[in-house]
Amino acid sequence: MRDDPDIPRFRQLTEGPSVEIIFEGTRLTVPKGISLAAALLLHGLPAGRIGALSGSQRCAYCLIGQCFDCTMTIDGVPYRQACLTPVSEGMTAERQVA
Amino acid sequence: MTRDSFDLAIVGGGPAGLAAMDLADECGLSCVLIDENSSLGGRIFHGIETDGQDHLYGTDATWARTLVADAKHAGSILTGRTVFDITHHDDGPINIHILGDEGAETVLARRLLIATGATERPFAFPGWTLPGVMTAGGVQTLLKGAAVVPDGPVVLAGSGPLLLLVALQLKRAGAQIAALLDTTPAANAMAAAPLLASAAFSGFAVWRGLGLLMAIRAQSIPVYRGVTKLVAHGEDTVASVEFEHGRGRRRFECRLLVTHLGILPDTQAARLAGCRLRWEPALPGWVPIVDSYGNTSRSGIMIAGDAAGIGGAESARHAGRVAATEAATQLGAISMGERDHRIAPDLARLKRLGRERAFLDRLFLPPERLRVPTDDGTIVCRCEEITAGELRAQAAGGVCEINQVKAITRCGMGPCQGRVCGVLAADIIADAMGAAVESVGYLRVRPPLKPVPLDVLAARAEIATPPPEAAFLYTREG
Numbered sequence: 114m115r116d117d118p119d120i121p122r123f124r125q126l127t128e129g130p131s132v133e134i135i136f137e138g139t140r141l142t143v144p145k146g147i148s149l150a151a152a153l154l155l156h157g158l159p160a161g162r163i164g165a166l167s168g169s170q171r172c173a174y175c176l177i178g179q180c181f182d183c184t185m186t187i188d189g190v191p192y193r194q195a196c197l198t199p200v201s202e203g204m205t206a207e208r209q210v211a
Numbered sequence: 212m213t214r215d216s217f218d219l220a221i222v223g224g225g226p227a228g229l230a231a232m233d234l235a236d237e238c239g240l241s242c243v244l245i246d247e248n249s250s251l252g253g254r255i256f257h258g259i260e261t262d263g264q265d266h267l268y269g270t271d272a273t274w275a276r277t278l279v280a281d282a283k284h285a286g287s288i289l290t291g292r293t294v295f296d297i298t299h300h301d302d303g304p305i306n307i308h309i310l311g312d313e314g315a316e317t318v319l320a321r322r323l324l325i326a327t328g329a330t331e332r333p334f335a336f337p338g339w340t341l342p343g344v345m346t347a348g349g350v351q352t353l354l355k356g357a358a359v360v361p362d363g364p365v366v367l368a369g370s371g372p373l374l375l376l377v378a379l380q381l382k383r384a385g386a387q388i389a390a391l392l393d394t395t396p397a398a399n400a401m402a403a404a405p406l407l408a409s410a411a412f413s414g415f416a417v418w419r420g421l422g423l424l425m426a427i428r429a430q431s432i433p434v435y436r437g438v439t440k441l442v443a444h445g446e447d448t449v450a451s452v453e454f455e456h457g458r459g460r461r462r463f464e465c466r467l468l469v470t471h472l473g474i475l476p477d478t479q480a481a482r483l484a485g486c487r488l489r490w491e492p493a494l495p496g497w498v499p500i501v502d503s504y505g506n507t508s509r510s511g512i513m514i515a516g517d518a519a520g521i522g523g524a525e526s527a528r529h530a531g532r533v534a535a536t537e538a539a540t541q542l543g544a545i546s547m548g549e550r551d552h553r554i555a556p557d558l559a560r561l562k563r564l565g566r567e568r569a570f571l572d573r574l575f576l577p578p579e580r581l582r583v584p585t586d587d588g589t590i591v592c593r594c595e596e597i598t599a600g601e602l603r604a605q606a607a608g609g610v611c612e613i614n615q616v617k618a619i620t621r622c623g624m625g626p627c628q629g630r631v632c633g634v635l636a637a638d639i640i641a642d643a644m645g646a647a648v649e650s651v652g653y654l655r656v657r658p659p660l661k662p663v664p665l666d667v668l669a670a671r672a673e674i675a676t677p678p679p680e681a682a683f684l685y686t687r688e689g
């Protein structure tokens with residue numbers, strides 16, 4: 114697997130119920146109800162696709178469903194937008210080339 | 212699957228769509244509201260349904276909550292669904308094709324109200340595709356929707372009320388703001404000055420803006436004005452931000468750069484539905500042609516709120532009410548006299564709000580030097596990684612129509628369908644040709660509006676014409 118770049122850090126202001134998701138095989142505890150993009154950012158993980166041309170790692174950019182930089186394979190379905198998809202118990206997510 | 216038929220279908224659960232829903236119900240129409248977000252509120256009230264963050268919406272929180280609560284009683288709400296196509300045959304109902312977790316469905320409606328709001332104007336500079344560059348609206352969405360804030364130094368850069376608001380909201384949420392780089396040209400204030408008095412007496416925007424500036428000063432956020440030549444440096448991610456201002460070049464170490472250059476109407480659904488657009492020099496940008504009731508060039512299809520031209524949340528609410536009342540009149544639920552009586556206060560308010568918008572538009576008008584990246588290596592199309600230089604080469608070769616440029620270079624052909632790069636590419640080509648931006652045209656939109664699994668498309672033969680581009684199709688199993 115490629116080295117994960119040092120993406121910007123985020124933290125959450127509130128505390129509440131959580132769910133477990135699986136990102137590329139690793140179990141993560143994340144706040145319930147937030148978007149997958151937000152959840153991955155909280156873990157310092159790149160919430161984004163791998164550029165099809167340059168092979169470079171992208172990260173969620175607009176977070177409102179416009180740019181498609183957050184495109185991922187979610188629960189086995191490719192080309193889904195992590196910024197518009199709320200996390201749910203047992204959800205799986207993988208980066209994809211797009 | 213085909214759902215029930217409705218009198219009115221509304222796309223977009225922001226202030227425009229929510230207010231329209233409530234009014235339509237009052238007039239006796241059956242309605243459905245569709246939004247791709249998992250909750251209601253639109254952009255400005257994103258996250259309003261979750262408790263504990265009311266301070267983010269200021270004095271608007273109360274009416275926003277009422278709007279959401281009323282809309283929920285007014286008809287069917289379909290959140291978490293994206294509208295990916297709109298088809299309309301002769302006198303039959305309008306078919307609104309939606310995709311959600313349960314697959315694709317079709318909603319039938321006699322009238323359609325597009326209330327899809329606005330998107331942020333692209334701000335392209337060397338390094339803007341690096342992880343660590345995010346839009347102001349995006350960072351605000353993380354805060355409103357997930358209570359997630361940046362940890363570590365943040366630099367904000369660009370121009371417009373939203374940038375200032377987000378700077379303040381982040382600071383109040385405990386983020387460390389290293390600098391606010393204001394790119395608004397000094398000349399803008401002078402040009403906007405004649406519009407100030409009329410704006411100040413028309414609404415609260417000017418006063419709110421002043422309050423915002425004072426709060427930013429009180430929070431001791433370091434502000435740099437007249438900023439140009441922004442660059443994000445870094446190998447794989449942002450490591451530092453460099454820029455020029457009155458006293459020379461400066462550099463800040465930071466991992467997050469938040470950018471903003473104003474907002475533009477989201478015309479994706481309008482163009483898909485075949486509504487005609489016009490050039491609005493005050494933005495500058497393309498806006499759908501609508502009459503004062505929200506009717507477009509396509510019969511049965513209406514547009515309200517920021518999707519019809521930037522007016523802000525209060526305008527959007529009034530415009531939503533007007534459009535719903537007009538739909539009720541067209542469907543015979545209320546008389547024209549009743550319509551005019553109901554919407555007179557809304558129309559009067561919209562007129563006043565228009566005066567403050569004129570001032571804001573002029574004050575934050577983005578100059579060409581910010582809309583056109585000078586460095587040839589700067590990426591324009593984030594999806595297909597097409598650079599400014601490649602576009603300028605097309606312009607030099609005489610290709611000057613945006614859809615032609617797209618066909619040759621693939622700029623705007625990726626999954627985002629030019630949502631981000633469309634206006635940027637037009638600005639670059641116009642600048643290179645020395646032509647007016649409006650002469651370059653705007654990108655045509657083809658169905659599906661967002662990528663759709665192949666099996667969904669196969670089940671819907673009508674959507675497949677004209678044939679969609681490969682980037683929008685995929686098979687479900689990777």
Ligand SMILES: Cc1cc2nc3c(=O)[nH]c(=O)nc-3n(C[C@H](O)[C@H](O)[C@H](O)COP(=O)(O)OP(=O)(O)OC[C@H]3O[C@@H](n4cnc5c(N)ncnc54)[C@H](O)[C@@H]3O)c2cc1C
Nearest residue numbers: 223225226227246247253254255294327328348516517524
């Ligand atoms: C990211 C962002 C943040 C903003 N924050 C503020 C703020 O804090 N304060 C402020 O005064 N103004 C803000 N604005 C300006 C904003 O445009 C208006 O204030 C207001 O939200 C406009 O209301 P509206 O009803 O026209 O549309 P919006 O509130 O933008 O709502 C449009 C809705 O349509 C939905 N939608 C769009 N396309 C589709 C589709 N194809 N299928 C299904 N659903 C769709 C979207 O998910 C969205 O929820 C913001 C704008 C943006 C882009």
Ligand code: FES
Nearest residue numbers: 176180181183196
């Ligand atoms: S981050 Fe832009 S579409 Fe999700």
